[in-house]
Amino acid sequence: MKPAQKDRFARHIRLPQIGEKGQQAILDASALIVGVGGLGSPAAMYLAAAGIGKLVLSDYDIVETSNLQRQIIHRNDAVGENKVESGRQTLKALSPDCEVGVIGYQMEADELRQVVDSVDIVLDCSDNYPTRFDVNRSCVETGTTLVTGAAIRLEGQIMNYQPAADSACYQCLYTHAYGAEESCELEGVLGPVVGVIGTLQALQALLILAGRGDALVNRLLLFDAYAMEWRAVTLPKNPDCPACGKA
């Protein structure tokens, strides 16, 4: 590690759970962020600030004025730009050494699998079930660790799929199809709720990359922001899961 890096990341290195070894693992790591919205904003910014070697941003939307109350990676003057390009500019300003790749279109299943396979960890920060199931399946097929967060209104949740621990996957939660698609546009969302969950995704990713992230194996963490209640739910692996089950 270069002296400038030791200085920049001194507060991480001081932590016994991270140390120089953990920080080096973060510097050498790559992550795919699926969705550069409310969750992806803090997730990408914290990972870039923490020194992650490479981030790949995937999103095919453009920045709209109504995004700005929560999607803090995008600036007022980025309205009308592609989210991935706007995100890249913010990340490069924050952390010039972080390599930032962008994918500004909807990937087909094969390409998604290839991209997932090319990174160390995936953060699902998307906003719909079809994308979430596709990302989860790609992670299961390629044995890639997944940190998945979701938030709407005043509620959020986070869980991990960790193939090294043979953990439950995101699809284990969904044996039935969920037709009820809810969007932040229709339901509303209080900005910091996505901030809390996206930040936790970055936190989990950093701990996992540093070899310290087993706290959410087979556990789902639920956040009710209105009641200020957190619940941890034990989530057993579903043997009949359509993604990770034996069938």
Next chain:
Amino acid sequence: MNINIEFYASLMKYLPPGKSRFRREVKVDDGITLSRLIEQYNIAEDQAHLVLVNGLFVNCGADRDNRALVEGDVVSIWPPVAGG
């Protein structure tokens, strides 16, 4: 028999009047199934996403249909969340 119900987030509106923001002690028929309880509170099946009995996840479908509740059980229900 008496059980405790906890409805979180957008499901709190289905709780009967009471003090706690998300928890009530309620009287139900002896041996009522989880599915019947959810129906009784008018929660649509696709809104009763995460259902726990005494903190343990119960899958939807047959597992909920066959799960008979007993006195003192705590049933917690969360809606699905996919936004980002």
